[in-house]
Amino acid sequence: MSVYVELVVFNNFAIDLLLEVATLMVFRRKIKWWRVLLGAVVGSAVATAYPLCPTVWQIVVKVLLAPVMALVFDGDLSTKRSKSKVVEKSKNAVKIKRGLIEYFKRLAVFCLVTYIVGGIDYGLSFALGIDVNSCWQFGVCAISLLTLLISVRVLVLKLSKNARKICDSTIRLKDTRATLKSLCDSGNTLTDTLTGLPVVIISSNAEKLLALDENSIEGFVDVKTVAGESSMPLVRLDDVIVKGKRFCAYGALARQDFEGVDVILQNTMF
Template sequence: MIVYVEAVILDNFCFDFLLGYLTYLFLRRKVRYACVVLSATVGSLIALVYPLAKGYGMLVKIFALFVCSLLLTLKRSVRSYLIATFVYAVLSFVLSGIFCFLLGGKMANGFIGLKWGGLVCIVSVGTFLLLYTARQTIGLIGERRRKEKFATAEVFGNGKSIKISALFDSGNLLTDQNGEGVVVTDQRRLQALGDLREAGEMRVHTASGSRVLKLVKIPEIRIYSRGRENILTNVTAALSDLPEQYALILPCE
């Protein structure tokens, strides 16, 4: 719902932009900035005709609510539109209340009355930049952590080598008789290395149940991760016969 700030178009646009942006965040959808700008622009234009709609102010505000939320959900289902409209309406009431409290304004006839124009614009832009920066920072940290979990491994044996995808898994707590970590690998991928020295068997408990896996010794594994190369020698590997997304599952560092 549109909050009109002393008929200042810039204030209306920035407020509606923030409102549309927050709607996407609460819906946990990818922000479509073109739709947010379009919705804010239409909201600002409706603010211009609001003073002319004497006696029909409530109808104008309801119309603005449905139109602005519709522009945020273009090419979406009716269900998505109704949910977005509800979120948009709730956020408009909450946000207008917060702005009134922070800026010392008063609601009157659908307007937030302030002594100086532009305050809503400044607060809206500042809030948006703060939220955007925080989301970008959190995203970069998450992406870095995600990349740190993955690696490329080169496995050597019998004078041959293969390169496979690897994953550092904190859930891999397997150890051999010497207390060294045990890697889990796809036995079909290791067939390219020929016969490797057997090292017994191990019972492994996973989400799919309990299984007994054959153990072999891999002479050397080179792990390439984060621009570094780590070399493991005489590694105990449990051979899995289940299809895995990653051919080699390493103990977490």
């Protein structure tokens, strides 16, 4: 009996891990492994205890397990609360609304991936004539698929990194000047609607180097990405120098770090 319990725990943990990583990859979200592992532990523990629960609690588990897991492995419902009075009411409400929309999208994909993986596994079991209750098929299949997913992601990131065009840009704001690795991204078409000036996207690291604070924020810009829509604080930069050319521009604060670069240039700047 102990072997059977260990088998169930292993299979549930491996499958939950696979489902979480697959869901995050669909949205190209950064994988926070401690949250993913915590979500898999919660899911496997509840799934293992499920057969022992009374009927009422089994219904509760069926309804709440997926939403809880989606909240655990990637549960940012809103961005950080700003101290700026401009943001206190309307902007925070918009951010929370968008966060909830993204959460429900994640939840829907998580449930869809769950059914797809379950169907594939049962299909393989039927085709190969393997008894799922007498072997480690579920867990081994999940771990194999998870390894494949991670390998493909690493390969794609490596190829895209090699293909990216990166240059140095110098940004000046008041008495602070910083030379930063910048990505020449033809997909960045952001422009300030009032002034028509280009908008560069600044990482958290660059924000610290430029000593930016909440008092520097002049407005917000809506940004659409593959992961969804977000609103970024906007600051006026004194100068942005790219390959000897000087630009007047705004900076959108991403409030996160990028891989290998600190600035994403607008497509008219290179």
